[in-house]
Amino acid sequence: MSIILVTSLLTLVAIVVAMNFATPEKKLERRIEHGSTVRDPQFRREMSVMLGPGLLPGNHVRDLQNGDDIFPAMLDAIRAAERSINFETYIYWSGDVGRQFADALSERARAGVQVSVLLDWLGSVKMDDALLRQMTEAGAQVEKYRPLKWYNLGRINNRTHRKILVIDGKLGFTGGVGIADQWNGHAQDADHWRDMHFRVDGPVVAQFQAAFNDNWIKSTGKVLNGPGHFPSIPPAGDMDAHMFIASPAGGSESMHLMYLMSIAASAESIDLEAAYFVPDALILQALLAACRRGVRVRVLLPGRHIDSATVRLASRAHWGELLRGGVEVYEYQPTMMHNKLLVVDRTMVSVGSTNFDVRSFRLNDEASMNVYDRAFALRMTAVFEDDLAHAVRYTWDMWRARPLREKVLEALVLPFKSQL
Numbered sequence: 001m002s003i004i005l006v007t008s009l010l011t012l013v014a015i016v017v018a019m020n021f022a023t024p025e026k027k028l029e030r031r032i033e034h035g036s037t038v039r040d041p042q043f044r045r046e047m048s049v050m051l052g053p054g055l056l057p058g059n060h061v062r063d064l065q066n067g068d069d070i071f072p073a074m075l076d077a078i079r080a081a082e083r084s085i086n087f088e089t090y091i092y093w094s095g096d097v098g099r100q101f102a103d104a105l106s107e108r109a110r111a112g113v114q115v116s117v118l119l120d121w122l123g124s125v126k127m128d129d130a131l132l133r134q135m136t137e138a139g140a141q142v143e144k145y146r147p148l149k150w151y152n153l154g155r156i157n158n159r160t161h162r163k164i165l166v167i168d169g170k171l172g173f174t175g176g177v178g179i180a181d182q183w184n185g186h187a188q189d190a191d192h193w194r195d196m197h198f199r200v201d202g203p204v205v206a207q208f209q210a211a212f213n214d215n216w217i218k219s220t221g222k223v224l225n226g227p228g229h230f231p232s233i234p235p236a237g238d239m240d241a242h243m244f245i246a247s248p249a250g251g252s253e254s255m256h257l258m259y260l261m262s263i264a265a266s267a268e269s270i271d272l273e274a275a276y277f278v279p280d281a282l283i284l285q286a287l288l289a290a291c292r293r294g295v296r297v298r299v300l301l302p303g304r305h306i307d308s309a310t311v312r313l314a315s316r317a318h319w320g321e322l323l324r325g326g327v328e329v330y331e332y333q334p335t336m337m338h339n340k341l342l343v344v345d346r347t348m349v350s351v352g353s354t355n356f357d358v359r360s361f362r363l364n365d366e367a368s369m370n371v372y373d374r375a376f377a378l379r380m381t382a383v384f385e386d387d388l389a390h391a392v393r394y395t396w397d398m399w400r401a402r403p404l405r406e407k408v409l410e411a412l413v414l415p416f417k418s419q420l
């Protein structure tokens with residue numbers, strides 16, 4: 001009798017686990033052929049409708065380099081908020097930076113500004129509860145995204161990785177930065193990471209607000225609307241831009257599709273900075289096909305200061321075929337390079353939270369912004385080349401000569417690459 005009971009219970013547990021992890025939908029399987037280029041209106045039209053929110057004219061995007069630029073700009077914007085602050089982030093850890101944000105958000109909440117903060121549960125495990133209490137007691141609404149619950153196991157691997165700050169519904173920030181002390185400084189040494197964030201003015205900020213709402217609704221069941229969140233936003237510049245989101249709960253292929261379509265559309269150059277570079281087979285094929293048609297592909301990755309040795313192993317396993325196919329691979333030397341940047345044909349720029357890995361393509365909630373503006377793309381190419389000046393080129397000979405121990409470890413981590 002007890003054996004039957006135990007077997008039934010185990011079967012039940014197995015069914016629940018299988019149901020939690022089942023993903024029945026089909027994913028992208030076929031390579032996208034080169035057709036229109038990123039300068040072609042046809043390409044913009046397709047990206048505009050396939051990724052979700054359409055391209056909007058009239059924006060101004062300014063890059064912020066490293067914590068020295070990023071944190072003062074974000075904190076000043078928070079301190080100047082009059083009606084609403086909506087802030088979603090993955091990493092929020094205790095420390096100097098975390099305290100400065102908590103102080104600024106609390107002060108505004110006390111002043112009557114509606115402050116809504118959404119922190120990933122896993123990304124904020126290293127955040128002191130006192131910071132959270134401080135903000136809540138000041139009147140901010142602070143929510144944790146997908147906290148660990150027995151009935152939520154299938155979602156535990158689906159984090160919000162989005163990095164969005166919206167002030168009064170009309171000033172937006174996105175990019176790679178996390179709220180932690182490693183992002184302080186200007187990448188001057190191994191304890192201060194290299195990263196970029198972007199300050200955005202103009203109509204596209206309404207799409208930032210909508211992206212924030214997506215996860216706010218999932219977490220609270222409430223929508224943030226009204227003129228304090230969606231004011232009329234006048235043009236602030238002449239850049240065309242859109243922000244789009246991806247989530248396993250809907251639109252999960254948007255980021256993957258965006259990269260595949262952009263790479264397929266390239267005619268001259270692809271400049272990619274990727275903090276975590278673990279491409280799947282389709283992305284590898286697309287990059288190699290671009291090289292074959294004469295596109296110069298430059299990939300800048302973290303060097304030995306990467307914060308995840310496992311990612312580095314899974315990443316390196318793929319470098320051989322890329323190097324053999326003509327892709328130029330560079331390793332950033334001074335510190336951990338946390339950038340997420342794609343520039344195609346010095347025309348289209350993609351930035352935001354999305355890493356160049358299967359986790360970002362399939363498992364996380366992400367938000368990225370594409371900007372179509374020649375001057376901005378040239379500016380970001382200059383930033384890319386400046387980073388390249390702090391990098392060392394990695395060659396096919398170096399790859400072939402890597403130690404046997406590394407090759408064995410690569411083979412061991414590769415089966416788990418979608419989870420890294």
Ligand SMILES: O=P(O)(O)OC[C@H](O)CO
Binds near residue numbers: 176307
């Ligand atoms: O996941 P990201 O790109 O926000 O990076 C976070 C770092 O991995 C934290 O160690």
